[in-house]
Each structure stands twice: as C-alpha cells, then as structure tokens.
Amino acid sequence: MTQVLPVILCGGSGTRLWPLSRSGFPKQFLVLSGDGSGQSLFQQAIERIHSVADQSIVLGSTLIVTNEDHRFLALDQLRELKNVSATMLLEPSGRNTAPALTLAALYAKERGNDPILAVTPADQTVTNPAAFTTALANAIKIAQDGAIAILGITPKAPETGYGYIKVNHQVASAEEGCAVELFVEKPNEATAKKYLAEGGYFWNGGMFVLKASVWLTALATYRPDILAATQQAWETKTTDTSGDAVFVRPDKALFNAIPSESIDCAVIEKCPGSHFPIRMVELNAGWNDLGAWDAVWQVGKQDQDGNVTSGDTLLTNSKNSLVHASSRLVSAVGIENLIIVETSDAVLVADRKNSQDVKNIVGQLDSQKREEKNLHRKVSRPWGWYDSVDEGEHFKVKRIQVKPGASLSLQMHHHRAEHWIVVKGTAEITNGDQVITLTENQSTYIPQGQTHRLANPGTAPLEIIEVQSGSYLGEDDIVRFEDTYGRN
Incomplete structure (x- = not known):
C-alpha cells in the first residue's frame, strides 16, 4: 500500500479578487466556483486530494501550510469536512512555496517514514473531479519510483498569465x-499562440507529487541555503493544540530569515535533464486558478445573456457580466462585459478585460493605509465574529456573536x-x-481600564451589541492577560 500525505499550500492574499478577498480573509476561504457545493476553494482542494484514497492508497493526516493569522479560518472550515484529520504548519510570514513544502517534508521525515507528498495550492477549482482523481492517481504511481510528477493543465487558450511546461x-x-x-516563464501573447500551434505545451498549475526525501535531496542540491535555513527554524519549533487541532510553529525569527522562493524556481525548473527525473501527467479537468474576476465569470453559471450573478441582484438589458451582491440589492441596466462586486464597505466596478488590474x-489602499485592504466590516475571530455596524467621532457600534x-x-x-x-x-x-450572567435584553457597562471578559456558557450562539466610547477606538488598544487561542 502507498502512503500519501496531502499538502495544502494555503497562503496568498488574492489581491485581484478584492473587495471580496482581503488579506485577513483571502480567496482560498471564499465560495467562488459556482458549482453549487457551498464549499470554499480550500475545502474543495482538500476533498479533491482525498478522493484518491482507495485500497492501494492510504492517506495520512492532511498537512495545511498557512499563515499564523489564518489558522482559525482554516480550522473552522476543516471542521465542516467529514473524516479529515489535519495538522497545521503555521508560517509567521509568507516566504513563498519552497519553504512551505520544506516544512511539510521535514514533518513527514521526522516521523520516520518517506511518504509521497501530494502538493496543491488551496485556491484552484476543477469542473471534472473524476478526471482530477485519475490524473492524481497516475502521478502517485510515478512518484512511487522516485520521480517527480507534475500535473500539467491542458491549455484552452493562449494564456499569458501562466508558466508553461x-x-x-x-x-x-x-x-x-x-x-x-x-x-518556460509567462509568455507574451504571440509566444503563447505559438505554443498552442506547436503542441506539447501545458500550463503549470503548481501541483506536484513526490516523495519527501526527493524534495529534500533536490533542494539540498539546488538551494542548500533554503534547506539549511528552514531546518534551523524547524529544529526550534513549538507544538500546541486547540481542541482537536494541532498547530506546529517554526521559530519566528529564523523562519523570517529564510530566502523567499517558489517551488518551481528553487527546484522544479532545474530538474529536466538532471539526475532528478521529472514527468508530467496531463490534467484535462476544467481547471482554473480563479486568479481574477474574469476567471470567476468564466467558471460561473451563466444565464441566457452570459451574466453570472450572486446575491440580491436585478439585471436588465445586460450581457456577459458578473454581478456579486453581498449585503444589499445591486441592480444594473444596459451593461456589458463588466465586473460589479459589492460588499458592506466597498464596491468594485471594472471592465472584464482589465480585471487583472x-x-x-x-x-493604492495599501499606500493609503486603508483598512479596506485587510478586513471586511464583518471580521472572523476564533471565538466567532464581530460586525462594525456604525461609528463616528468617539463612538463605535459592533454586533458580536460568540460560539x-x-x-x-x-x-x-x-x-x-464599553456598553454590552x-x-x-x-x-x-x-x-x-x-x-x-446576563440574558436577553439585559446589559452591563465596562469602564475604561477595567479588566473584563465575555464568554458564552450556553449551547446556542450568543449575540450582543457593543457600544464603544472613548478618545481612541482602534483594534490595537487591547491588553490581553489570558487567551484560549494563544494571542496574549
């Protein structure tokens, strides 16, 4: 029997899918594919790899490599999946995918075996899961013999946004x-058309299947600096748990010193013609990395006029557009080839052909230090969420739900x-x-400087309205003395 560890690379901020994707709630945690499953891209990635399990392939605990700040977003979505156990390898900062995969390989080798790592980004979608399962099973067979297998996407157009194999x-x-x-790196349009005309070229979707030892050996050959630095951070790691979750944290200072590099540039692109055999398995499964809003329109369910809509929307005399409403009615008249995305605190209007921009x-949001880059008005927390309903000079009103x-x-x-x-x-x-203890319609007052805590002892969600008042109402005005989630 073949032992396989799924490795989900759950980093990135999905800036081209703003305002729905924010650095505090990036695209991999969004429901975007329009397949009717109601699952996020992250959840779909996990279930796609788990579909390969059969009598000859045994899956070990899924390894989720994600940012420290996203651990409870990932954990909440993991708990919605059945029969999935996972360990989270938490990066204190993004150092690209080569250090991320190295963490997973070191984790696997530390346990005294040499499993096959099935590596996939968390932010992709396919429309033919059965074809993906078949391709992944073939890649696993190739990796059993010590080769590196890469899934190559059957190209449908002269795409300039992908690297080619x-x-x-x-x-x-x-x-x-x-x-x-x-x-080959991302080509211009003329070169991409030439690739399609010649044949034998495939998109590189960043999905790899290889033994843990093969990755570590290849990395030692081509980028020993990355391997040595990641090993140092791994050797001084800490491990803790939160309920059924296992969190593994490499040393923060040492990890931040690791050179930032992708899997492709560090190793994979150097393997052809070397003593590290590398083979490609063709993936013709309706793959899309949803890298921009135009891609979301392409995979969405289009009406008779080519429009893809989500939420409370009304359209008339409109064609080939995507309209997404999150918190209110969005209507459109006489539009064509547009992207309209509404959230509670921002609206995006863009020409579909310019959605990459x-x-x-x-x-601009970053340079102006605007909070709309990072967080939605409604913010997820490990204990629940809060929604900033209103604010003005010296006051802020929040709706808070505690699990x-x-x-x-x-x-x-x-x-x-604070008034609760x-x-x-x-x-x-x-x-x-x-x-x-307070119940519905009861309230209390928390004076400035007073130590306090809010808890839900019940079996149903707790909701409160919080009214803050004072000279400064920023989220960083907080001193934590005790915290269940390791934030103090």
Missing part, C-alpha cells in the same frame, strides 16, 4: 506521463469604555472582580 510526447501514456523537456487598487462554549480573552482597554447589551443567548461576563 514543454514535454516530449514520444513516450507518453496516461500511466507513465510525459518526459518534461523544459519550463484590480491589484492596482489594492496597492457556544467559546470566550474572548481576559483583556483591558486604555482608551475606551445581550440580544440573543446567555452571556457570562467578567467585569473586574465580578462575574455575572
């Missing part, structure tokens, strides 16, 4: 794959006081030396 078709078969001759708006059995940290604010009103459920409130 050139293969030798002379010994091609579904089971054996094709010998990879070379990798949304990243330029995000760049059953969860609690916020024991904390204090220097510059603000329970609108649903039961609240256990620590207010200085007092611990009180």
Whole structure:
C-alpha cells in the first residue's frame, strides 16, 4: 500500500479578487466556483486530494501550510469536512512555496517514514473531479519510483498569465506521463499562440507529487541555503493544540530569515535533464486558478445573456457580466462585459478585460493605509465574529456573536469604555472582580481600564451589541492577560 500525505499550500492574499478577498480573509476561504457545493476553494482542494484514497492508497493526516493569522479560518472550515484529520504548519510570514513544502517534508521525515507528498495550492477549482482523481492517481504511481510528477493543465487558450511546461510526447501514456523537456516563464501573447500551434505545451498549475526525501535531496542540491535555513527554524519549533487541532510553529525569527522562493524556481525548473527525473501527467479537468474576476465569470453559471450573478441582484438589458451582491440589492441596466462586486464597505466596478488590474487598487489602499485592504466590516475571530455596524467621532457600534462554549480573552482597554447589551443567548461576563450572567435584553457597562471578559456558557450562539466610547477606538488598544487561542 502507498502512503500519501496531502499538502495544502494555503497562503496568498488574492489581491485581484478584492473587495471580496482581503488579506485577513483571502480567496482560498471564499465560495467562488459556482458549482453549487457551498464549499470554499480550500475545502474543495482538500476533498479533491482525498478522493484518491482507495485500497492501494492510504492517506495520512492532511498537512495545511498557512499563515499564523489564518489558522482559525482554516480550522473552522476543516471542521465542516467529514473524516479529515489535519495538522497545521503555521508560517509567521509568507516566504513563498519552497519553504512551505520544506516544512511539510521535514514533518513527514521526522516521523520516520518517506511518504509521497501530494502538493496543491488551496485556491484552484476543477469542473471534472473524476478526471482530477485519475490524473492524481497516475502521478502517485510515478512518484512511487522516485520521480517527480507534475500535473500539467491542458491549455484552452493562449494564456499569458501562466508558466508553461514543454514535454516530449514520444513516450507518453496516461500511466507513465510525459518526459518534461523544459519550463518556460509567462509568455507574451504571440509566444503563447505559438505554443498552442506547436503542441506539447501545458500550463503549470503548481501541483506536484513526490516523495519527501526527493524534495529534500533536490533542494539540498539546488538551494542548500533554503534547506539549511528552514531546518534551523524547524529544529526550534513549538507544538500546541486547540481542541482537536494541532498547530506546529517554526521559530519566528529564523523562519523570517529564510530566502523567499517558489517551488518551481528553487527546484522544479532545474530538474529536466538532471539526475532528478521529472514527468508530467496531463490534467484535462476544467481547471482554473480563479486568479481574477474574469476567471470567476468564466467558471460561473451563466444565464441566457452570459451574466453570472450572486446575491440580491436585478439585471436588465445586460450581457456577459458578473454581478456579486453581498449585503444589499445591486441592480444594473444596459451593461456589458463588466465586473460589479459589492460588499458592506466597498464596491468594485471594472471592465472584464482589465480585471487583472484590480491589484492596482489594492496597492493604492495599501499606500493609503486603508483598512479596506485587510478586513471586511464583518471580521472572523476564533471565538466567532464581530460586525462594525456604525461609528463616528468617539463612538463605535459592533454586533458580536460568540460560539457556544467559546470566550474572548481576559483583556483591558486604555482608551475606551464599553456598553454590552445581550440580544440573543446567555452571556457570562467578567467585569473586574465580578462575574455575572446576563440574558436577553439585559446589559452591563465596562469602564475604561477595567479588566473584563465575555464568554458564552450556553449551547446556542450568543449575540450582543457593543457600544464603544472613548478618545481612541482602534483594534490595537487591547491588553490581553489570558487567551484560549494563544494571542496574549
């Protein structure tokens, strides 16, 4: 039996899918593919790899490599999947995919075996899952013999946004794959058209299948600096748990010093013609990396006029457009080839052909230090969420929901006081030396500088309205004394 570890690379911020994707809630956690499953791209990636399990392939615990700040987003979505156990390898900062895969390989080797790693980004979609399963199973067979297998996407157009794989078709078969001759960077349109006309070129989707030892050996050959630096950070790692979750954290300072490099540039592009055999398995499964809003339109369910809509929308005399409403009615009259995306705090209007340039708006938000780059008005937290309903000079109003059995940290604010009103459920409130229980329509006051905590002792969600007042209402005015989630 073949042991396989799924490795989900769950990084990136999805800037070209702003305003739905934010750095605090990136695209891999969004439901975007329009397949009716209601699953995020992250959840779909996990289930696609798990579909390969059969009597000859045994899957080990899924390894999720993600940012420290996204660990509870990933955990909440993992818990919605059945029969999936996972370990989270938490990066304190993004260092690209080569260090991420190295963490997974070191984790696997530390446990005394040499499993095959099935590596995929968390932000892609396919429309033919059965074809993906077949291609992945063939790639696993290739990797059993010590080769590196890469899934190559059957090109549908002269796409300039992807790297390409050139293969030798002379010994091609579904089971054996094709010998990879070379990798080429993102081409211009004329070159991309030439590739399609010649044949033998495939898109590189960043999906790899190889043994842990093969990756570590190849990395030692081509980028020993990355391997040595990642090993140092791994040797001083810490491990902790939160309920059923296992979090593994490499040393922060040492990890931040690792050179930032992709899997492709560090190793894979150097393998053709070397003593590291590399073969490509063709993937013809309706793949898309949803890299921009135009791609979301392409994979969405189009009406008779070519429009893709989501949420509360009304369209008339409109064609070939994507309209996404998150929090209110969005209507459109006489539009064509447009992207309209509405959230509670931002609206994007773009020509479909220019949807890649949304990243330029995000760049402006960043330079202006605007919070719309990072967070939605409604913000997920490990204990639940809060929604900033209104704010003005010296006041802010939030709606807060706390999960059953969860609690916020024991904390204090220097510059603000808070009024809490329970609108649903039961609240256990620590207010200085007092611990009180409030139910619906009851309220309390937390003075400025007072130590306090909000908890939900019940079995149903707790909702409160919080009114903050004071000279400074920023989220960084918080001192944590105790925290269930390791944030103090």
